Structure formats: structure tokens, C-alpha cells
Amino acid sequence: MDALGHINHATYLGYMESARVNVYIELGFSGMRKEMDISSILAAMEVQYLKQVSHPASLNVGHRITRIGNNSFDFYSAIFQNDIPVCSALFKMVAFNYTLNRSIPVPEIIKEKYRPI
16 A cells, blocks of 8 residues: 555556466466566556555456567556456567577467457
């Protein structure tokens, strides 16, 4: 919580990051770690806080891949309370190899599961 009794703005980002790792596992990765040949790195994010939420609260996080480029892809994420969106964000992700310290093509496993809106 922040000083006003609301869930802190940065907490939402943590929720979305944890859920994003779960999406990678659902896609078939064993997680996302820098020792993997195929990983990703966050390049940019845009966040909209839509509604105040006080603690305690029950929240759900949803993700969708909304764009795939050559070396990057976008995750659109939203947090819901009672089916009402309280926060949404667009995460620009870059497929990345930490050993080589450079971007790589978006993995086929992500392209195969991508469904345009």
C-alpha cells in the first residue's frame, strides 16, 4: 500500500511481471532466465492506472501478445477486480540472448502461439 491506503503503483507492475513469467511457461519455456539462449528483455512500457484499489483485494491478471516483429513483440496486460479493469499496460519486449548480449529473432514458439486481435 502507499501512504493513501491504495495498492502502490509499482506493485501492479510486479503482479504483471509474475504473470508474464507464467505466460512464458504456458508457451513452453521453462521460465525466463538470463542463462537461457532464448530469453527476453523489457524495452519499454506504458501503464494506465484506471481505478483505485485498496488492500485487501482479489485481483486477476490477463495477458495477450498483440504484436510480433522480427526481434520484438508486445504484451498487453490488464489487472481486473471483479471483472473491472483497474490497470492496463503495454510491454515492449525484445527477444534477447544474454550470453551474446544482443537481440535475437523472436522465437518460433511465440510466433506459433500468437493470435492477432
